Amino acid sequence: MKLRSVKYLTGEGVKSIWANRLMSIASIGVLIACMTLIGLAVLLTSNVNQAMNNLETENVIMVYFNDRNSVLYGDSETLSSALAAANSSGDASGTASTASGSTSSTASTTASSTASTAATTDRYQIPESAYLIHNEDEAKAVCEEIRKLDNIHNVEFISSAQGLQNAKETVSDGGLTTLLDEDNPISHGAKVTLTDLSRFDETVASIRSVKGVDKVYTVRNLAQTITTIKNVVGNAGVWIIAILLIIALVIVSNTIRVTMYNRKLEIGIMKAVGATNAFIRFPFLIEGVTLGLISALLSEGVVYFCYRIAAEGLKSQFGGGMIRFSAMAWQLLGIFAVIGVLAGTVGSLIMISKYLRKEGSEFRAI
């Protein structure tokens, strides 16, 4: 098509919006409603996702390493098998323990009693070969190994001393915890956070299989809940957007149908004087796309105000952590523009093609 035809037809398309202004306003209104809902769905989904991402990184996995304490204060089986293994290999050397042995945990009581029968020089004498982590440096090396795994957000080394300190802070029981100072039962460990909670189980499994890791404590339920919320919100968002897109399409094609009905005489004359189908289609396309783009611009403004109001109301739920509109403004405008152009193009082409396909009786009214 010639450039001046494009110019002429663009003008005709825009004129038609004005000529059908009532219909145009109505369809712009519905399109704005659709786009606004889509925009708010996008914003809600983004906010929920962000909130969940924050939660995700706060969902801590506690890892304890296989050190002397883990053997000594672990369950009795671990201890006896460790000692048995040590004895049979003839290696009786172990780090001398200075522990007083008075703990409240059943495990340690059992452990100490078992240990006392097996030990020769020291009640708690445990051979070094019975555990893998002998000092903080080795423990930190395990942290590095964990950090190398996939889907790890952060690994924070917690020494056994730090672990005891943390325990004291949470359990406000002065007497008991001062006693523990004498013989700290807590193993070296690490706080691990994940990037993506939906791969929780597999990541935990791979942490478990790292050499030197003894126990992994997780809050699996929270991980599942977060993953579920993300999925539900994500799916709902997709459905809402899909349905609204279809509505937008129907609206535009309906407007174009009315325009075509109003202009059936013109279309007939155009055909009579030798207009190509592309030429006839073009103004309708322009009309549809223009309606879409006008709606996109107005929707951006409407969504901005709706979001400001919503942000006020939801502040308590989301804390201060709601995404700022400006961070999403261009993305939203892009989405609206795409919806507008898509609805305008597809909506008008569906309609006009339906009519143009009819062979014969082309000069008659639709």
Place this chain on the structure above:
Amino acid sequence: MRTINEAAFLPTDLPVQTPPEPIIEFKGVSKTYVTGTHALRDVNVTIRRGEFVFVVGASGAGKSTFMKLIMREEKANTGDIIVNRFSLSRMPKKQIPMLRRTMGIVFQDFRLIESMTVFDNVAFAMHVTGAGNREIRKEVSRVLSQVGLGNKARSKPLELSGGEQQRVGLARALVNRPDLIIADEPTGNVDPNMSYEIVALLSEINQRGTTILMVTHDHNLVRDFHHRVIMLEDGQIVADNAEGAVL
């Protein structure tokens, strides 16, 4: 031997040896609508460049069908039609616009766009061909004065009489300088005086070389303007006053 009517439009200063080439040829054409109506049966006819032809016949005889086949609004079931060198039976649909740009179509009900001025109604047909604004202004003015509406360019169709409206329709058909004018009862909606005016105008256009094909029920027009007359009856040509016409 040539008929008087035919000789009337031939340039007198040229010796006429070979007849002008055909612009429309029907070769064994039949048209049956999906309803089963046989609108045309085995029609054979040749219309040459420069002719003025009245198509007459009773209501339902197939006159409009004849015209619609020429402008390819309907397609023949059998036979071939050649219009301006386009073979309509073999022509792909995409070519229809090109065929129509070689002809001007005049409607009984004028078909003017009421919201547009006379000028824009005529210019409309030129925009379709991708003409530029300057050319459009020039040609529209030319053709409006040709039909005697040079001073009505800014009027809206509803401000004009029926005859004037049909002259706008005629101007629109003429503006792209077609070889052929197709007019199905162009005088059907105007009073007798206006009818004469319009046919006189068409005859004048025909004098300048444009082929005219016009359906009419008006016997007075056929009698007073001496042109070739093709008569249809029940989908067949039953009379043709052209020389050498085989019936």
